[in-house]
Amino acid sequence: MVAALELYLDTDTTRRLKTLWRALEAEGIPTMGSLNERHRPHVSLAAARTLPLEAVAGALDGMAVGRGLTLDMDFAGQFVGRVLWLGIVPTAALLNHHQDVHDRLVKAGVEVWDQYAPGRWVPHCTVSLRVPNPMMAPAIRRCLEMLPLKAHVTGAALTDHANDISHPLS
Template sequence: MVASVELHLDERATRRIRVLWDLLEDIGVQTLRTPHNGRHRPHVSLIAARALDPDRVAEALTGIEVAAKLRLNFQFAGVFVGRVVFLGLAPTPDLMHHQSVVWHRLVVHGIESLPLYNPGEWVPHCTVSMRVPRPILTDGLRRCLEVLPIEATVTRAAVVDYARDIYRELP
C-alpha cells in the first residue's frame, strides 16, 4: 500500500490524461482509472510513503501552500522498473524547489517518504499504468506520446491513500 501527497491538475489537463487512460484501456493496458473504484485522479506525487497520517502531514505543512499555482509541462513518456508507464514533467526550478520544501518539512516532523522521492532522486511524473504487459508496452508508450505535450496548472493538493480510504485536501 502507498500513500502520497498529491498535486492535482486543472480540468483541461485532467481531461486529457483521462482520455489517455481510455485509449490505453482500449488496447489492454490497465490504467489508474481502474483500481479503487475509479477514484484516482491524474496527479503528480510530491512524496509517497507506505502510510501517511493526514493530520500529521497537515500539521507539518502548516504555512506552506502545497497547492501552489505551479505551471507544469508534461513533455515525455517513460517507463520505470516494473513496466510502470508515466508522463514525465519538465523539471523546472520552481517545481523541484517546491517538492524539496515539502519533503524537508515532512522529514523535520519525522514523516519519512520512500527513497525515490528524496530530493535529487525524485523524477517528477504522472503515473498512467502500474504494470504494462510486455507485448503491448511499445503500443502503450506510443499512445502516451500521441497526447503530449500537456500543459497544466496545479489546482489542489491532498494527502491520499485510496487503500485506506484517506483523502484530505491541503492548502
C-alpha cells in the same frame, strides 16, 4: 498500503489524461483509472507505506502545496515493473517546491520512500502500474500522441486509496 501527497491538475489536463486512460484501456492496457475508480490524474510529491495525516498536515500548515505551479509534460517513460508515466520537465520552481515540502516533512519526523527524496525524485504523472510487456511500445506511442501537455496545479491532498482516504491540503 501506500499513502501519497498528491498534486491535482486543472480540469482540461485532467480531462485529457482520463481520455488517454480510456484509449489505453480500450487497447487492453490497465491504467490508474481501472485500478481504482477514485483515482484522478496527479503528481505525487511524497509517498510511503503510511503518511500520518496530522503530522503531514501540521508540517505543511500555511503552505499552499503545489499552488501556482505549472507542469510541462513533454515525454513518456517507464520504471522497472512495467510502470508507464508522463515525464514532467524538472523546472527550478518545481524542484524548489519539492525540496520545501520534503524539508518540512523531515523536520516533522515524517518518513517518505527514498525515491521521493530531493535529488532522486523523478517528476512524473503515472499512467499505468502494470502495462503488459508486449504492449509497452504501443502504450508509449499512445502517450506521445497527446504530448506535450501544460498542466496547472489546482490543489493537493494526502491520500491512501486502499483505505479510501483523501484529505485535501490546499
